[in-house]
Amino acid sequence: MSFFKSIFxxxxxxxxxxxxxxxxxxxxxMHPKRIALRMFLCVVFVLFLLFISAYFIRMELDDWRPxxxxxxxxxxxxxLFICSIVMQWTRGAAQTGDRNKVKWGMIxxxxxxxxxxxxxxxxxxxxNNAGYYISTNPANSFFYILTGLxxxxxxxxxxxxxxxxxxxxxxxxxxxxxxxxxxxxxxWHFLLLVWxxxxxxxxxx
Numbered sequence: 001m002s003f004f005k006s007i008f009x010x011x012x013x014x015x016x017x018x019x020x021x022x023x024x025x026x027x028x029x030m031h032p033k034r035i036a037l038r039m040f041l042c043v044v045f046v047l048f049l050l051f052i053s054a055y056f057i058r059m060e061l062d063d064w065r066p067x068x069x070x071x072x073x074x075x076x077x078x079x080l081f082i083c084s085i086v087m088q089w090t091r092g093a094a095q096t097g098d099r100n101k102v103k104w105g106m107i108x109x110x111x112x113x114x115x116x117x118x119x120x121x122x123x124x125x126x127x128n129n130a131g132y133y134i135s136t137n138p139a140n141s142f143f144y145i146l147t148g149l150x151x152x153x154x155x156x157x158x159x160x161x162x163x164x165x166x167x168x169x170x171x172x173x174x175x176x177x178x179x180x181x182x183x184x185x186x187x188w189h190f191l192l193l194v195w196x197x198x199x200x201x202x203x204x205x
Contacts, residue, residue, distance in 0.1 A: 037183050041190050044153065048194055051149070052201060055142050065137045069203050070126055076119035077199055083112035084192040091185040094178045102174060102181060106165045109188070113158060120151050146198050150191070157187050 058064065090105030124144065134144045164180045 031179065033179060033183065037186060041187070044190075045194070048146075048149070048198075051142075051146060052197070055146070055201065058138050058142065061138070063137070064139050066139050067127065067132045067137075067143055070123045072119055072123050072126065073199060073203070076116050076123070077195065079112050079116040079119060080192050080195055083109050083116065084188050086112060087185040087188040091182050094174060094181040097174050099168070099174045102177075103165075103168050106161065106168060106181070110158065110161055110165065113154060113161070113188075117151060117154060117158075120147060123147070143202060146202065150195055150198060153194075154191060157184065157191065160184060160187075 059066075086105055086109045090102055090109060093101035093105055124147075127140075127143075132140050132143075134141050160180070161184055164177050164184060167177055168174075
């Protein structure tokens with residue numbers, strides 16, 4: 001029952017060792033929280049695939065009018081790419097037990113993530129000011145839906161990031177948040193991959 005309960009916990013918000021799961025970790029070679037996160041990412045990836053499939057189907061109709069690509073999207077992509085690198089660096093610092101590097105790595109990752117969110121909001125504002133409203137054209141609607149859905153998943157990750165970062169700065173032992181940092185890094189890598197797919201889709205179709 002403890003395994004099934006762990007599936008419904010916050011998969012990347014692991015904050016310490018659970019003695020009751022040690023035998024399971026040895027038997028399966030993987031902590032249940034890692035399994036839960038992978039299951040969650042699979043569901044999210046399928047969700048985006050469904051939207052992308054609908055995008056390709058809808059763009060074949062005559063009323064499809066692609067919107068011009070805002071140049072700021074390239075800057076936003078760079079922000080998310082840097083954030084992913086910082087998260088991986090922080091993950092490595094957590095593995096070696098370097099508390100100071102983990103603390104500042106998490107802060108830096110949060111700053112770049114917030115810069116990405118702010119950049120996306122700026123893109124939406126720029127398009128609205130230019131008359132590209134969500135209801136004007138199907139292409140506009142898909143742009144806002146896809147980028148908005150991705151931003152929502154970023155915000156969900158930031159909520160977990162906030163809890164882990166607060167624990168680090170409040171004196172919690174590094175071993176108690178090591179797995180949480182690792183899974184946050186995996187989540188950010190996944191969001192970068194999804195964004196690169198969406199960016200290519202929105203830029204060249």
